[in-house]
Amino acid sequence: MQYPSSELVLDKKGQVYHLGILPENLAKHVILVGDQDRVAMISAFFDEIEHQSHHREFVCHTGTYKGKRISVISTGIGTDNIDIVVNELDALVNIDLKNRCNLETQTSLNLVRIGTCGILQADIPIHSYILSSHACGLDNVAHFYDVTYSDDETVLLAEMNAHLQLPPKIQPYVVSANEDLVQKLSSNQTFEGITVTSSGFYGPQGRTLRLGLSTIDLNEKLTSFRESDSSRNLRVMNFEMESSSLFVLGKNLGHACTTICLGIANRPNLEFSKGYDAEMNGLIEYVLKRI
Numbered sequence: 001m002q003y004p005s006s007e008l009v010l011d012k013k014g015q016v017y018h019l020g021i022l023p024e025n026l027a028k029h030v031i032l033v034g035d036q037d038r039v040a041m042i043s044a045f046f047d048e049i050e051h052q053s054h055h056r057e058f059v060c061h062t063g064t065y066k067g068k069r070i071s072v073i074s075t076g077i078g079t080d081n082i083d084i085v086v087n088e089l090d091a092l093v094n095i096d097l098k099n100r101c102n103l104e105t106q107t108s109l110n111l112v113r114i115g116t117c118g119i120l121q122a123d124i125p126i127h128s129y130i131l132s133s134h135a136c137g138l139d140n141v142a143h144f145y146d147v148t149y150s151d152d153e154t155v156l157l158a159e160m161n162a163h164l165q166l167p168p169k170i171q172p173y174v175v176s177a178n179e180d181l182v183q184k185l186s187s188n189q190t191f192e193g194i195t196v197t198s199s200g201f202y203g204p205q206g207r208t209l210r211l212g213l214s215t216i217d218l219n220e221k222l223t224s225f226r227e228s229d230s231s232r233n234l235r236v237m238n239f240e241m242e243s244s245s246l247f248v249l250g251k252n253l254g255h256a257c258t259t260i261c262l263g264i265a266n267r268p269n270l271e272f273s274k275g276y277d278a279e280m281n282g283l284i285e286y287v288l289k290r291i
Contacts, residue, residue: 003100014097016088019073020055023092027062027069029291030089032113034242036074042114042284043072057081065288079139079197079245086111086249094253109255112181112291113246114283116276117195117238117261118205120223122268124191127279129286130238131185132195132259136160137173137244139199147252152176156194156227156234163225167214175247178256184290185260193237195259196222197244205239206267219267238263260287 009017031042039059043049046063053060057076062069073089075081091097093107117130124130134156149157157174166172174194186192198204203211206219227234243259250257262283264273273279 001101003095005100008091008095008097008100010097016091016097018056018084019058019060019088019092020053021051021060021092023097025051025053025060025062025071026089026092027071028093028107029068029070029110030112031070031072031287031291032085032111032242032246033072033074034077034115036076038114038280038284039072039074041281042288045285045288046070058085068291070288070291075242078241079137079141079199082242082245083141083249086246086253086255090253090255106254109250110181110291111246111250111255111257112185112287113242113257113259113261114287115240115242115259115261116264116280117240118265118267119238119263120196120219120236120267121191122223122266124237124263124266126263126266126271126273127276128263129190129283130195130261130263131182131190131192132177132237132243132247132261133182133192133234134174134176134194135243135247135259136194136196136236137175137248138170138204139197139244140171141245142173142175142248143171145249145252147248149173149175159227160194160225164218164221166218170215173244173248175244175251177247177258178251181256181258181291185258185287189286190260191237193235194225195243195261196236196239198239198241201241223268239267 043061049063
């Protein structure tokens with residue numbers, strides 16, 4: 001199969017259109033961040049930086065950390081941008097960009113998102129590390145793709161749907177993170193569970209300013225959810241805006257994905273961080289030592 005120029009879009013340099021990089025600029029281990037400025041925060045830990053680029057909101061630094069080659073890429077906010085980033089990352093390693101056809105040998109990337117989030121459990125302090133074992137998507141990116149779900153994901157989705165009772169126009173999906181990556185990042189410093197990915201910051205995360213909401217007690221229902229599997233007893237830990245599409249696209253394309261976030265708000269306690277630069281640097285170093 002050869003991909004036409006309208007489907008696999010490249011720039012004048014032959015780079016993928018939005019990220020603006022070539023295959024040789026990308027490492028197998030990729031850290032994704034929303035904030036452009038966080039790329040330089042992470043690459044400041046590198047022993048050396050071999051590549052730097054900036055196109056639109058997509059900043060990329062590639063270098064080495066203690067002998068391991070790592071790329072850091074900013075995605076901007078939202079699952080729509082994740083759709084762009086994951087597809088273009090996959091194209092860089094699994095499509096011959098010059099001949100516009102699939103490579104015979106497929107490559108699996110390790111994609112770890114470092115972000116910030118709102119905590120949904122009152123007992124978890126601000127600045128805690130929230131590690132995603134699953135993501136529940138309240139966005140619609142996955143619905144445009146021919147993706148498959150495991151029995152575990154299907155059962156968990158059914159339980160969440162029964163508990164949340166969302167309006168029919170909102171169709172969630174549930175997808176798991178990569179178990180190996182979760183284990184690498186897991187420790188007594190992390191709180192693990194379900195991350196809810198919303199398609200916005202205000203109404204989709206239960207915030208009410210001047211415009212009312214169509215969802216009733218969404219946050220309270222998320223906070224009170226407990227899965228029936230007593231061996232895991234998963235809770236909904238946090239709100240953010242990228243993980244569901246990262247997991248579902250990455251997993252179905254053969255990549256390993258997870259997310260770890262710094263909790264900067266506790267929604268049940270109505271608290272927000274007064275500053276978290278030092279804590280974010282701590283999380284960055286924590287991840288770099290483990291991936």
